Amino acid sequence: MTFPTPSPADWKVLAEKALKDRPLESLLHLDADQLAVRPLYAAATGVEPLFAPRPSHADGRAWDLRTLVEGDEPAAVNAVVLADLEGGAASVVLKGGVLADSAPLTAALDGVALELAAVGLDAGLDGPEAANALAVAAKGSPRARLMFHMDPVSAFAQTGAAPRSLEEHLTLAANTAARHAGAYPDATFFLASGRVAHEAGGSIAQELAFAASNAAALIRAAIDAGMTAEQALKGTVLGVSVDQEYFDSLAKVRGLRLIWRSLSRAFGAETRALIEARSSRRMLSARDPWPNLLRLTAAGFAGAVGGADAVVLDGFTRAEGRPDAFARRQARNTQLVLMEEAHIGRVDDPAAGSWFLDHRTRELAEAGWAEFQTIEAEGGIVEALRGHLIQPRIARARQLLETGLADGARQMVGVTKFVDPDPRPAAAEPETPVVPAGGGDACEPLTRIRLAAPFETQEAGR
Structure with a gap:
């Protein structure tokens, strides 16, 4: 039996009938990057x-199920790390006081086989010191799968302060990487993340550009420190946020892979991208945390379908503090269901062949590359931050997001729509605020936002 192949003209007739008095153009909308999202994509539309x-x-899995473990007391952190690994995680990223020295870090990793379970760091501007501590903790394991995750640019952008000049912090990170590269051949050294732009309200292109320019700064510093371009490229992990807008999030991950291809070619050593996708924090609600489970599931789906090498999902109570054991289990199990029951990773690129997603991926990659070129023309990520050039552009994108929620053009379940008048509380552990160390460099910070916060304040005042 042969089925008819409708043309865009056939679709137009039906669409105009369904719209009644509204124009066909009402189905188009512009995103924060001024890219048009159309109602119809097809081969005939030139995709x-x-x-x-x-x-x-990841060891037979489609992607690496990664968790973030935070804490200051080694025994407590060790218990959480082992629980996560035994509960299905393949790797962990550590944050907190346990990174201060090799002794507490070694205790926190007691019982962890570093050749099997990758361990990463989230130490901000103290990344080189934490990297040295991790290298000591891993002694005797030359095949340890270490992820030093040094990312001084993001730490500086988020806090707006640094104890040294940012150039010095980049050089220190690069020298640390060069020193450990020979001892740990399976390690990665840098995390070139764009998430700080996303969490401050930035657009997708701005996040992609931040990640690319961050990577360029790290790679140049590594080459200056004596590493080859190939070593520096292979030792760089790209960081990106994924949220409940799963089509855009998965297209963002795919677009980042295209950008990396061009960037690595520019450095003369094309390498495959290593992408770590972390769930967005700006999308989370605090007053009613339970709808966050839906948002986090959508984010995990986007990271997996988009092709991220590793996915990190926050606990659903993250807006209130550190997740407890129950929230951590929910975060792990969300990924396990996507991986082992929904079989999301069984196809190499599930989005391939979708006219909309292929077009959206390419448009986002091109917009991100154009913004990256703008940052580079401004002197690179360091000068663009210090000169207050990136911040106003991100502020404009944030304003579009906030206005869309305020006027009803966008909705958040449980926050602006389907609001539970009597939400059930959920437990969370207190989080120690980070006090930035300044005195060496400064910029206007890219302060994190949480889109639900203004609405929760209004609800509390009623």
């Missing part, structure tokens, strides 16, 4: 096919 698969696998 080029795209294939951006995840090139790696």
Whole structure:
């Protein structure tokens, strides 16, 4: 049996009938990057096919189920790390006081086989010191799968302060990487993340550009420190946020892979991208945390389908503090269901062949690359931050987000729509605020936002 192939003209007739008195153009909308999202995509509309698969696998799994473990007391952190690994996680990222020295870090990793379970760091501007501590903790394991995750640019952008000049922090990170590269051949050294732009309200192109320019700064510093371009590129992990807008989030991950291809070619050593996707914090609600489970599931789906090499999901109570054991289990199990029951990772690039997603991926990659070129023309990420050039652009994108929620053009379940008048509380552990150390460099910070906060304040005042 042969089925008819409708043309865009056929669709137009039906669409105009359904719209009644509204114009066809009402189905188009512009995003924060001024890219048009159309109601129809098809071969006839000139969409080029795209294939951006995840090139790696994580020990037989489609992607690496990664968790973030925070804490200051080694025994408590060790208990959480072992619980996460036994509960299905493949790797962990550590944050907090346990990174201060090799002794507490070694105690926190007691019983962890570093050749099997990758361990990463989230130490901000103290990244080189934490990296040295992790290298000591891993002694005797030359095949340890260490992820030093040094990212001084993001730490500086978020706090707006640094004890040294940012150039010195980049050099220190690069020298640390060069020193440990020979001892740990399976390690990665840098995390070139764009998440700080996202969490401050930035657009997708701005986040992609921040990640690319961050990577360029780290790679240049590594080459100056004596590493080869190939070593520096292979030692760099790209960081990106994924949220409940799963089509855009998965297209963002795919677009980042395309940007990396161009960037690595520019450094003369094309390498495959390593992408760590973390769930957005700006999308989380605090007053009623339970709808966050839906948002986090959508974010995990986007990271997996988009082809991220590793996915980190926050606990659903993150807006209120550190997740407790129950919230951590929910975060792990969300990924396990996506991976082992929904079999999301069985296809190399599930989005390939979708006219909309292929077009959206390419448009976002091109917009991100254009913004990256703008940052580079401004002197690179360091000068653009210090000169207050990036911040106003992100502020404009944030304003569009906030206005869309305020006027009803956008909705948040449980916050602006379907609001529970009597939400059930959920437990969270107190989080120690980070006090930035200044005196060496400064910029206007890219302060984190939480989109639900203004509405929760209004609700509390009633």
